[in-house]
Amino acid sequence: MKAAVLHEIGGIPRYEDFPDPVAGDDEVVIDVKAVAVENVDKRIAAGTHYASAQFLAHLPAIPAFDGIGALPDGTLVGFGNPRPPYGALAEKTVVPKSACNPIPEGIDPAIATMLGTAITGMCIKTAGGFVPGETVLVQGATGVAGRLAVQVARLLGAGRIIATGRDDDQLREVRDLGADEVINTAVPDEALKQAYLDAKGDGYDVVLDYLWGRPTEILLRSLTPQSFSLSKPTRLIQVGESAGAELVLAAESLRTSGVEIYGAAKGLNPQTIQEAYRQVVAWTLAGELTFNVVKVPLSDIEAAWQRTDLRGSRIVVVL
Numbered sequence: 001m002k003a004a005v006l007h008e009i010g011g012i013p014r015y016e017d018f019p020d021p022v023a024g025d026d027e028v029v030i031d032v033k034a035v036a037v038e039n040v041d042k043r044i045a046a047g048t049h050y051a052s053a054q055f056l057a058h059l060p061a062i063p064a065f066d067g068i069g070a071l072p073d074g075t076l077v078g079f080g081n082p083r084p085p086y087g088a089l090a091e092k093t094v095v096p097k098s099a100c101n102p103i104p105e106g107i108d109p110a111i112a113t114m115l116g117t118a119i120t121g122m123c124i125k126t127a128g129g130f131v132p133g134e135t136v137l138v139q140g141a142t143g144v145a146g147r148l149a150v151q152v153a154r155l156l157g158a159g160r161i162i163a164t165g166r167d168d169d170q171l172r173e174v175r176d177l178g179a180d181e182v183i184n185t186a187v188p189d190e191a192l193k194q195a196y197l198d199a200k201g202d203g204y205d206v207v208l209d210y211l212w213g214r215p216t217e218i219l220l221r222s223l224t225p226q227s228f229s230l231s232k233p234t235r236l237i238q239v240g241e242s243a244g245a246e247l248v249l250a251a252e253s254l255r256t257s258g259v260e261i262y263g264a265a266k267g268l269n270p271q272t273i274q275e276a277y278r279q280v281v282a283w284t285l286a287g288e289l290t291f292n293v294v295k296v297p298l299s300d301i302e303a304a305w306q307r308t309d310l311r312g313s314r315i316v317v318v319l
Contacts, residue, residue, distance in 0.1 A: 003090030004301040004317075007060045009047040012306065013089065015299050018062065021086045021094035028071060028097050030079050034109035035067035035088045036117075036293075037304060037315040039242075054084075061085035062093070066116070068109040069093070076103045078112060089301065091319060104281050110316040114291045115280055117145050117314075120239055120264060121152030121208065122276040127266040128206040128235040132157030135201065138179070139219070140210030140242055142170040144292070144314045147177055149208050151289055152280075154178035162199045164215060170312060177290075185215045185243075196222040203232035213244020220253040233258040237266075 001020050004013035023029050041064045043049035044056065055065060066080040067088035077100040082093040103112045124130040136153040140146045142165030153161050154177075163179035165171045171182040183195045196219050204223075209216055216236075223234060236259055253259060283289035292313040296304045304315050 001091040002298060003062045004064075004087075004298065004305075005060045006045055006056070006063055009045070009052070009056060009059075011045070013045070013063055013301050015301050018060075018090060021083070021092055023094055024083075026097050027083065027094050028100065030069035030071065030077070030082075030093050030095055030100070032067055032069040032088060032091060032093055032319050033076070034069075034113050034319070035064050035317045036113035037064070037089075037317060038117075041065075042305070055087065056084070058085055062087035062090045064088035067093075068103060068112045071100065076109065076112075077101055078103055078115075089298065089317060091298070104285065106285055107281070110293050110295055110318055111284065111291050113316050114144075114148070114293065114314065115277070115284070118148045118152065118280045118284075118289060118291075119273075119276045120145055121149035122279065123237045123239060123264045124149075124153060124206045124208050125156060126268055126272050126276060127237045127262045127264055128208070129267075130156060130158075130206050133159040134205035135160040135162070135203065137162045137164070137200075137204045137207045137219075138210075139164050139207060139215060140240065141165050141174045141179065141182075142167060142312055143210060143242065144310075144312060145240070146210050147174060147292070147312050148289070149210075150174055150177045150179050153208075155283055155288060160201065162204070164211070167311075173312065185211075189214075189218055192218050193222045204234045205232075207234060207236040209236055209238050210240035211243035212238065212241040213247055215243050217247040217249070220247075220249065220257070220259060223257040223259055224250070224253050225256055233260060236261045237264055238262065239264045 003018040006013045044052045064087045079095045081099040086093045136158045138149045141163030161179045162181045163174045164183045166186040181199045293316045295318045
């Protein structure tokens with residue numbers, strides 16, 4: 001079969017032949033239909049992700065750990081957890097039978113690869129306890145996940161949506177998706193602090209944070225009262241770290257600001273995951289949730305892997 005094959009940590013996958021997978025006990029061979037190329041896949045391939053050792057214990061190997069494909073009987077499923085070295089970026093892969101879930105009819109396989117990303121936007125509800133009418137701040141709204149989160153917040157009934165990013169043109173696009181106000185984080189620290197203050201109105205109820213690092217550090221500083229007062233609670237949901245893995249958190253940022261910090265997995269269980277999935281699927285089928293994908297064939301994986309011009313779109317390899 002043809003596959004995207006990684007020969008060294010930090011290398012670029014190459015389109016070449018690879019032995020076909022053979023299913024073992026309780027496994028099934030999947031005919032792959034679509035795979036999203038995400039930042040986490042690149043980090044694993046680069047050896048900078050904590051799961052790199054798990055997926056790349058032996059080389060050569062095929063990157064990507066989930067996708068959309070067909071079972072031997074033709075049923076379209078989302079799959080995950082392929083047995084190394086058989087990642088998803090190949091004509092075929094092999095996964096546990098339990099790692100397959102049917103895809104609803106009417107959803108393009110390329111779009112189906114994005115459903116999980118859209119579900120992260122539901123963290124404002126599952127982790128943050130969002131209720132309609134509240135104010136939501138999306139940190140990192142110009143990325144793929146952030147753009148979907150803005151749409152999710154709007155569809156859930158947010159009263160106001162504030163979105164941050166580093167590019168004015170892309171921030172204008174995010175306004176079109178439903179953001180009421182935008183903040184460019186590519187400004188000096190004091191100017192960014194003031195921008196957070198100017199946009200917050202009577203307070204941010206929920207912050208969905210794909211950034212961490214400097215912008216979130218400044219946000220927390222802006223939420224710290226300058227005099228004794230009882231601040232409105234702000235529930236900050238930590239999802240990503242595209243602006244940095246660490247920040248300096250002053251004690252007063254928690255003691256007096258009313259900020260509560262949760263991880264994205266808070267509130268997740270089989271029931272809430274299914275509820276979030278069903279809601280995202282319903283919005284997708286109704287055309288209320290839109291996805292920006294750039295479809296490429298598997299044979300173009302080397303060039304696609306290195307693209308940096310996507311501007312809020314995601315590369316999806318289709319087979």
